[in-house]
Amino acid sequence: MVGLSLALLLARACPELSILVLEAHPLPGTDSGEFAFPPSFDARSTALSPSSRALFEQLSLWPSLEAAAAAIETIQVSDRGRPGATRLHAAEEGFPALGYVIENRCLGHILLQAVREYPNIRLLAPARVDHLRPGARGMGLVVGEDCCRASLAVIADGARSPLLSRLGIETEVTDYGQTALIANVALARPHDGIAYERFTERGPMALLPLPPVDTQSRAALVWTLPPEEAARLQGLPDQDFLPILSEHFGARAGQFQRSGERVLYPLALAVAREQVRHHLVVAGNAAHFLHPVAGQGFNLALRDIAVLAEVLISEHGRRGLGDLSLLERYQARQRGDQRRTILFSDALPRIFAARDWPTVAARNAGLIAMDLLPGLRGEFARFGAGLVTPGPRPNTFVSDSEGR
Secondary structure (H helix, E strand, O other): OHHHHHHHHHHHHOOOOOEEEEOOOOOOOOOOHHHOOOOOOOOOEEEEOHHHHHHHHHOOOHHHHHHOOEEEOEEEEEEOOOOOEEEEEHHHHOOOOOEEEEEHHHHHHHHHHHHOOOOOEEEEOOOOOOEEEEEOOEEEEEEOOEEEEEOOEEEOOOOOOHHHHHOOOOEEEEEEEEEEEEEEEEEOOOOOOEEEEEEEOOEEEEEEEEEEEOOEEEEEEEEEEOHHHHHHHHOOOHHHHHHHHHHHHOOOOOOEEEEOOOEEEEEEEEEEOOOEEOOEEEOHHHOEEOOHHHOOHHHHHHHHHHHHHHHHHHOOOOOOOOOHHHHHHHHHHHHHHHHHHHHHHHHHHHHHHOOOHHHHHHHHHHHHHHHHOHHHHHHHHHHHOOOOOOOOOOOOOOOOOOOO
16 A cells, blocks of 8 residues: 555656556456445554645545544553553644544555546556566566566565565564454444553553444454464454453453454564665565554555655656665655654563563653653654654655656
8 A cells, every 4th residue: 555655646746657556466446346335344454643644635535534534532551450551632732633543445445546547557456576677777677478667666565575585685574472463343332532552461452443334333453462372362252252352451442242353463573674776665564564553654654655755856857766866865864763663663562561660660650751741742642643753845746757
């Protein structure tokens, strides 16, 4: 979805571009029922920050996305069995919402529909890039029996991208030794737009509000666990799983009525050692794959491509899109945001997983201080919203390419 978003930024601002988007998986046709509404109970979802909202507003897509999303109006953070807790409120921080949770298939559908409205975007699926061949005039792409050349190739094919290894770009991987158990759960009462971050001795838990299905209130659960425990809980029937979930999460969200399909994902931090080369940018999860508990990965990726677009327009018509010094300028601009967000996403679960008393006392004191000091809460909310660093200026999403 990062690649589709970048294609839209470029096509909207510069209709003379010829943009090719390659997707490895089959995509539905325009009239496919795969994205029919209302959403299914088990659909996976993504949390969008206010910075992501701003980008989609620039693309005139936000009204459609907002209509299909659940707004996060309050975030409650707590440490199970200890006094540390804090609450963030959108109204207090001056935001329409602290975030928005939307089903992935709905987000993908809206992006695909928008892409298909641009005659200068060609979408091929299923299609996989077999090789990338750097050249003086651009990057050569080998797709099956076909070849093409682009002034800039953007790799956004997910964590541990096989294309990176073929190019000799190493990825630094830190295995957390944890697994994320992800499921949608039905709630006995409305969620009231409240998201929860709950830290327990078994691992951090996040519960995010979702749009209802057939008037059924539901939420998205992300529970970080040791691999063996995650596998055990995945296989339990609801009558055994739900009491365990309630025991660790507590009653703040009300009663859990049922659990949807439970999916497991091994957790690791993966960061590409190189993100730019001549005629090449690495983006999305291929550039940095983060721990999901803070919900920052996709939002950071969108901020990356927004800054990339701004840097490219600054030299539009003067230098080629794949000019290395231009791409290095983008990397320098976004390096601070990436470092802060990666550090935060890496440190947060580590700090709350610690059991030693000095760390426990310090984190509970920090949560209590945040709850008592509005200024501290505001800084934390702005960081989570992706607004700590200056974002792209309005109406500057333009690029230059000779991709064919």
